[in-house]
Amino acid sequence: MGLTRRWVPHVVSLLLSLCFWLFVSAGALEIFDQDTPEFTCSKGLTDCHVDQAPFSDDFPDPYSKVDVTQLQLESVLCCSNKQNCSLCLQVTITLQADEMGIVTDVSEESGDDGEKEDFVKVHFSVPGTLDCWKILYFKQSNTTVGKSTYKLLLREKVQFGSPVMVSVDSKSQNMTLPSLKNVCDEEPNGTIKECGPRLCVKDQGRNVKLQLVKADVRQGDAITWQMVWDKIPAEQREWPKEKDEVVIPSDFVAPCLCFQAWWKGSLRTQICPFKNNEGALENMQHSVSATLVESQLRNGGIGLIWNVSAPCILEAEVWLCKKGQVGGQCEEVMGSRQRLQAKWDERSNRYLQTGEFDVPSHPLLCVQMKINGTKSLLEPQCPFATSRLRWSVVLIIGLLLVCLAILGAYLIQGILQGYVWKWLKDEDVKGAVGGVHVVLLYPPDDNPCLPELLCHLGSSLQSLGFSVSLDLWSHAELSMLGPVPWLHSQLDQLQRQGGKVVLVLTQASWTKAEEWGAQRSERKRHVKEEEAGRDYPGSSRCADVFSASLSCVLADYLQGRAGERFMLVQFESLPPEPPGSFRPLPELFRGLHVYSLPSQSLGFLTELAGARQVATASARRKRAGGLRMASRALAQRLSAFTTGSNVLRLVGVHQSCVAVGGEDSGETVPLQPSLITPPSSPDTDLQGSEMEWA
Incomplete structure (x- = not known):
């Protein structure tokens, strides 16, 4: 019903003493x-x-x-x-x-023996x-x-x-x-195991608080509670642990509202605090609705069917009224008043009642209702009223056309972005990177998405003109040479062509670098012990290329060349540390530049391409433009592969770790600050040590 929702200030004013009564009523037996x-x-x-x-x-x-x-x-x-x-x-x-004495008619057998019982x-x-x-x-x-x-x-x-x-x-x-219920109503809960928890209700203005009597709470036992309207139960809920009250919004308040609570195996405690309460009846009006539809009547003719829906079985009257001018009163149609019957149908967790008016529909005809015991009428419902604002239809159609135009433009823009790469001048992009060699390394990781993401990055770099080596693509060479010789062959190629070794920063690589530094410190201590005549276990050989590269990172630093051959990259869809964690970067990686993809694609490609001597300003602008186009293309491809930074971390999403989504139009703000580490010592005790190669 179109009744304006309002809160009656004293819906439960008669309930203020209910909790106190429950405390003092105990101890009858x-x-x-x-x-x-x-x-x-x-x-x-x-x-x-x-x-x-x-x-x-x-x-x-x-x-x-x-x-x-x-x-x-x-x-x-x-x-x-x-x-x-x-x-x-x-x-x-x-x-x-x-x-x-207290006995009479003593038999002859008893005699005078006072010892008999x-x-x-x-x-x-x-x-x-x-x-x-x-x-x-x-x-x-x-x-x-x-x-x-x-x-x-x-x-x-x-x-x-x-x-x-x-x-x-x-x-x-x-x-x-006495029955168990009568005894439980009079006795303090906790004395009888079969009794349920005791409840009370307090008025809190716009809300009602359902409270547990603290003396009744049994330690460690879970309490279940629910609301019931005229025997229609709501969903059962578990009482919040370590709390003695639950807030009930005023929208639920009705005269027939009861509260039930129980422990497992106990009797259900029930209180109905709003019964025969006028304020609760007034507050319930926003939950009562009356509708009017044109339909076939039981006599075969066409008339009006009214339906009333309410949370409680109530006594009320419905009638037809004729709506006057805008804002005027709805005048009752004499002879149309009908009383709601005592029997209601229970459907969809509400009580329903239906009746009919043997009259045809009319634009000014409405249905009105009044609940017995209330002072106000429910707002009349006029389903056949003709809107006087016909021009609003034109306005709505115009708004729809504008929305369709905006949606069409957005779709066209997305389609055009897919063809942007075809319009780029390949010679500008490839001239900016110039066949530089890139080696992608990552440690063994349990994340199934990481290998596919690395392959996608390597393919994207190849399409931009880089020469890319990835240990995933070189299984045959690694099996034949081993991780250390294969790595040195790639470093030789870097020296000839230029480029970088890109170490992927993940949780596994972060942990690997910290463990590697700790093991190296332990090996140094063992060397000193061996020099003193003690035995120590030998160090393990490198089992993968990433582990072998850590020794080279350390050697570059000791030679004063930190960051010349190695750099770090992290994926925003696979962060190396949990959100909100600010632990320091492993000491071995301090001094290397860290780039976050796809948001920092331009800086990443600029460092990969390296510094070059360009003769003219025009050539410099051309190279800068090529790098920008290449970074935009790389960011779009990585964004389309991961569909944002959160998809790969969703529970249950696999699908080969590939999801199609919208492309990013350009450089974006990184998810976390760029980790450009200062060229400081990876470890203060590394400077005086000799280089160790895997």
Whole structure:
């Protein structure tokens, strides 16, 4: 319904004392410790004990008659340290004694022997179970003078809600024991394991807070709770751990809203704090809707069908009204008023009711509704009203055409970008790089995307005119020569053609460099020990080209040529360190330039191409333009391969680590600052050491 949503300030003003009432209402049943004897006698009686048998014939007949004057039954709790309580029935038997004692009609067999015990038989009868007999033994003290009253107290464990009949002598009494729910409503939670957690509600202005009574929270037990509207339950949720309240938005408040909570295996605690609350009824109006449609009626004619949807079963009236001028009142159509019936249909977790008006549709005809108990009407619904703003259709069509034009231009731009590379002058790009040799190295890595990404980078560099060597493409040579000779052959080619060895900076290479530096320091210490006459284990041989290159990086630094032959590159889609981590670069790599691809493609290609002597300013501009075109093409290819910096890190995305996405139009801002490391020492203790080649 088009009712304006509003919050009634005092929706739950009557609930402010609910939590306090729950605290003070506990303790209705008397509590006894389980260690207390089940049978006790009042003062004046001694040697009290009890015996039990399933049949009355199992006990001897009394040799004397006990004068039982009163029988009283009472429900109590039998607990262990006021916890793990169970329901018990306390039977109080009152005996009357005179100058002759509490027994009468003494048989001849009893004689005057004061050592004989007196006893009474107690009969328990519970429907659906076997009868039980108990005999209570006792002796009367000789110090009693005159008339006296004695009491016998017997406690027996019973089931919640069961009827029971107790008979003693000629007296009997029936009692229906309290149900578990009634006991849980009166007793503090935690004393009875089967009881659920206790809830209370507090008004917090625009929200309502559902709270747990702290004394009721059982340590370590998970609590489940849910909201229920007129027996329609919402989704079950787990109560937040270490919190004693949950905030309920005011939109959910309705007169029929109840809250349930329970522990696993316990009774469900339920409170319905908004029942018969006028403020909650007013607040619910935004959740009630009434609709009107033209349809076939039950008599076969064409008329109007009304539908009312609400979260609660409510009493209301609906009627037709005629809408006047804009902003005017909707005048009721006399004779159209209908009352909602008591029976509602439950569909889609809401209550629905339908009726009909035997009238044709009209542009000014609306349906209006009023909920009993509220002061305001719901906003009328006018589904057949003709819009007076016909020009808005033209405006909408114009906006759609503009949006289509913008979308078409964007698509055309994307298509044109795919042909940009064909329009580039290949001689300008290849003249800028000039056949420079590039060696791509990376350590063995568990990431399945890295080899494909390296192959794509190598192919892209080849298409730009570079000469590229990659250990993935040279398995036959590596098998025949080994990693160290193969690496030196590539370094010789670099010396002839120019270029760089590009070390890929990943989490694995980062860790490899740190371990390599630590192992080298350890080997130095062992060398000193060997010189002192001690044995040490020999160093392991390089198993891959990347490990062999680390010795060359160190040798370049020691010769004062750090960064001449080696450089670092990292991929923004495979960052070498987790987000937010700022650990320092391994000492072995300090002094090498680090470039982030694809955002720093221009600097990367500029260093690969190297510095050249250019005679004229025109040639310098031409070379700079070629490098810019080459960097733009490289960035677009890498971006299209990885589809941004986040795709390769999504869970479950494999597809050969290739995803097609939009291309970047040019240089972009890097994901993290460029790591251009200063030409400082990889390790302060490396300067005085000799070069070590793999």
